[in-house]
Amino acid sequence: MASDLLDALTALEKDKGVSKDVIIDALEAALISAYKRNYNQAQNVRVDINDQSGTIKVFAQKDVVEEVEDARLQISLDEAHNISPQYAIGDIIEIEVTPRNFGRIAAQTAKQVVTQRVREAERGVIYSEYIDREDDIMTGIVQRQDHRYIYVDLGRLEALLPASEQMPTESYHPHDRIKVYITKVENTTKGPSVLVSRTHPGLLKRLFELEVPEIYDGTVEIKSIAREAGDRSKIAVHAEDPEVDPVGSCVGQRGTRVQAIVDELKGEKIDIVRWSEDPTEYVANALSPSKVVDVIVDEEEKATTVIVPDYQLSLAIGKRGQNARLAAKLTGWKIDIKSESDAEELGLLNKAATDNDHADWDDEDVDVNDRSEDAFEGASDSEDTL
Structure with missing residues (x-):
């Protein structure tokens, strides 16, 4: 059993990455409990496993005292001197008490401890792999x-x-x-x-990193993502190099790159827009595929009023307000959309900023100015939308 145990521990250390010393320490602790349980012993004991020969021995530990009150825990000075004259009061003496049939108990305990430790080690390896x-x-x-x-x-x-x-x-x-x-x-x-x-929006980001080398190597950066999973998403991209077209890089030749992502997401439409520090340009881009006439920015309120051609109003809003809602999520700006005719009546055209009493678009609530849902029907996608 001794050699078999050592061979098994060596193999485990090599195959499972479980340290032999760790298993031996755990086995010694388990054997102490097994000894006390099987032999109804309450004294202090120590189990020693020789990692060279594999032999297992049990030692009872007793305090050397003048007068013995508990023979299981103490030994008299005279008895200690019979073992060795060097012992003194207060020393701890170890006496081997290994039972004859302890090998059977040791083998059974070893199997349980090794199995448990291997399981724990495998769990630790798996956790380390996936936490990364x-x-x-x-x-x-x-x-x-x-x-x-x-x-x-x-x-x-x-x-x-x-x-x-x-x-x-x-x-x-x-x-x-x-x-x-x-x-x-x-x-x-x-x-x-x-x-x-x-x-999760992170899934869309990682898919673009897989399909677009320019994103993976950092040439093109994903600045923001707004997603309504299974239906439509918007992604804002930017390239520091003016020679690089970030939108074109993501779309790919004949749309092959973005189409691969659309196929993985089972037909989810994706708008790829150019990011900009200028909120006027950024909000206008975010409302793609709609054309924008003007964007009036209120920096204090972090709100914008967007003016679109009359025939583009339903497209800018999107079905059930989706296009405007995603644009607001993408940019972080509130968006209030008005047609050219409405803006002209309100005197908003060609003004830099204005206060208005219309409800704002944000990522939680969308006010379509009491227009019916039919007004949203028929919205089509741009070239950059799949």
């Missing part, structure tokens, strides 16, 4: 689902895709291969737990 992938993208295979989660195989564990993080336009089937965004990694008592998402 937090806020990153991985490809997984759908395994099964229940009313709470879809279980996605990421290789060494099953990640959890909650119902709230699933795209409403998607259906998931066993063996489907999907890309997911890792939102949270926890080390629980049952092992590492990984939560993933298909709706």
Whole structure:
């Protein structure tokens, strides 16, 4: 048993990365408990495992005293001198008390300890691997689902895709291969737990990094993302080099790059717009595919009034206010959209700024000036929208 134990510990250290010393320390502690439990002993004991020969010995530890009150914990000075004349009052003496059949108990305990330590070590390795992938993208295979989660195989564990993080336009089937965004990694008592998402804006960012080399190497920077998963997204990009077209880089030749992302997101439309420090230009770009006549900026309120051609009003607002809502999320500015005719009546055309009593567009509430939903129908996409 001794040689087999040492060989097993050496193999574990090599294959699983579990230190042999760590297992021996844990095994010694477990054997102390096993000895006391199986032999109804309450004295202080020490278990010694020789890491060279593999032999296991149990030693009872007793205090040297003048008068013995508890023979399980103490030994008289006279008895101690029979062992060695060097002992004095207050010393601790060790006496071997290894039972004859202790090898069987030791083998059973060793198996339990090694199994537990290997499990803990594997969990630690898996946790270390996936904690480094937090806020990153991985490809997984759908395994099964229940009313709470879809279980996605990421290789060494099953990640959890909650119902709230699933795209409403998607259906998931066993063996489907999907890309997911890792939102949270926890080390629980049952092992590492990984939560993933298909709706997080980070998924869109990582997909662009995979498909667009200019984003991956930093030539083109993603400044902001606004996403309504499964329906439409807007992404603002910027390049420091004036020779680089950030929008064109993301779209790709004949739209191949952005189309690959659209296909992965099952048809989600994506508007790619140019970022700008100038809020006038940035807000106008963010309302793509609508054309903008003028943008009036209120710096104090961080609000804008956008004037668009009459025939572009429904396109600028978008179906159910979606285009304006996403533009507000993307830019961080409140947006109030008016047609040219309405702006002219209010005297807003060609003015630098104005106060208005119309409701603002923001990322929570959209006021369409009491226009019916029919006014939003028929909105078409621009070249940069897929």
